[in-house]
Amino acid sequence: MxxxxxxxxxxxxxxxxxxxxxxxxxxxxxxxxxxxxxxxxxxxxxxxxxxxxxxxxxxxxxxxxxxxxxxxxxxxxxxxxxxxxxxxxxxxxxxxxxxxxADVANPGVSDSLAARLGLTALRPLVPAEGAAAGDGRGLGRIGELPVPLTLTELTSLAASRLPATAAGVRAAGDPAQVIRTIAVCGGAGDSFLPAATRAGVDAYLCADLRHHPVSEHLASGGPALLDVAHWASERPWLDDVASWLREEFGVDVVVSDLDTDPWTVHSASEEKENHP
Incomplete structure (x- = not known):
């Protein structure tokens, strides 16, 4: 090659x-x-x-x-x-x-993220326009959990399935809410908060969520939110690209696990740790 x-x-x-x-x-x-x-x-x-x-x-x-x-x-x-x-x-x-x-491809970045959470029955969160919609292309993915989980349980699942970072995984919403359907988007995803609301999902997972958009989203009745590190949300795609290159072309492929997320330290107060 x-x-x-x-x-x-x-x-x-x-x-x-x-x-x-x-x-x-x-x-x-x-x-x-x-x-x-x-x-x-x-x-x-x-x-x-x-x-x-x-x-x-x-x-x-x-x-x-x-x-x-x-x-x-x-x-x-x-x-x-x-x-x-x-x-x-x-x-x-x-x-x-x-x-x-690669974000809009089928399979693409968000498919790899959805697979880490075990989601099934995937479809685009924001479908591509025109003929491309028939190919299943689009931004983000919507899927179903194998079994319902509370928001607290889903947050723990995401933390265990995604690459570990200092930022970890945080959630916004009722910790006891039961989650069945999830929208995911690799990378920054707050521009798709309205799309997640229109889709009627129970939760939406992406990266780089900001204070005011999240606050207004929840106040407007939008789905629960999970915020993960940008690098962690896109790292799963590398495994799929690597597998494809190995299988199709026989080249040696190494996937980098160097955490390039800029946030390197996270500390929760003792009060928060003891009283969630």
Whole structure:
């Protein structure tokens, strides 16, 4: 396999046309004709995951988050992104990104998240428009739990099934509420709070929820909410991409478990711990 052949395969599975207009996906850097024997799958292309790629001898990094989402005027080695780019080029490591095009895919990022919770009967939270809706594409997923759980039990389940982070999992709503149907969305999901309400689900799990939107959502009668770390909500997708690359192309694939969530310390007060 070469960089070119794997890029073509990834582009076919996650077409660039599916990405949002503001997104930047596809091959970021790398020589098309370089052979690929090992791939590293990461959520974020940051110095730590770049060093991991070099340490394991990876020829290609498949990342979820774009390195160059916003325009830059310089990639000088004394800039954050410049250092990363120079390190990758010197190490002859190609970089490929699948972001919002992987979010809407079927299967995509939210399918992997739903699978961690054991959800069944999946359908999009925000279906794609037009003919794409018939392919099951769209943002987020709605599914059913195998057995009903209280919100407290569901929060514990999510914490045990998702990659551990300092932020953990927090929930908003009645702890004793019985949850049967859940909407999930990998990554930041507060823009889909109205969609979760319209869907009539019992709970909605995503990342990066904020105080005021959550407060207003609950006051308006919306479903219970579970807030997880951004990295943890998207890390499960890497396992599915890795399995597909191994099975279809026979390449060696390593999934990075380096926690690139920026939050590194969490401490609950003793009063909160003793009196939930």
């Amino acid at each position: 070469t960089v070119r052949s794997l890029v073509e395969a990834l582009d076919a599975r996650y077409p660039r046309a599916w990405a949002e207009s503001w997104d930047r996906v596809g091959l970021v850097l790398g020589d098309f004709d370089v052979p690929v024997q090992r791939v590293l799958c990461v959520v974020d292309c940051v110095p730590e995951t770049v060093e991991q790629a070099l340490a394991i001898g990876a020829d290609l990094i498949v990342a979820h988050h774009p390195l160059l989402l916003k325009p830059v005027s310089s990639i000088a080695p004394d800039t954050f992104k410049g250092r990363i780019i120079h390190r990758l080029i010197r190490g002859d490591v190609a970089l490929y990104t699948a972001h919002t095009n």
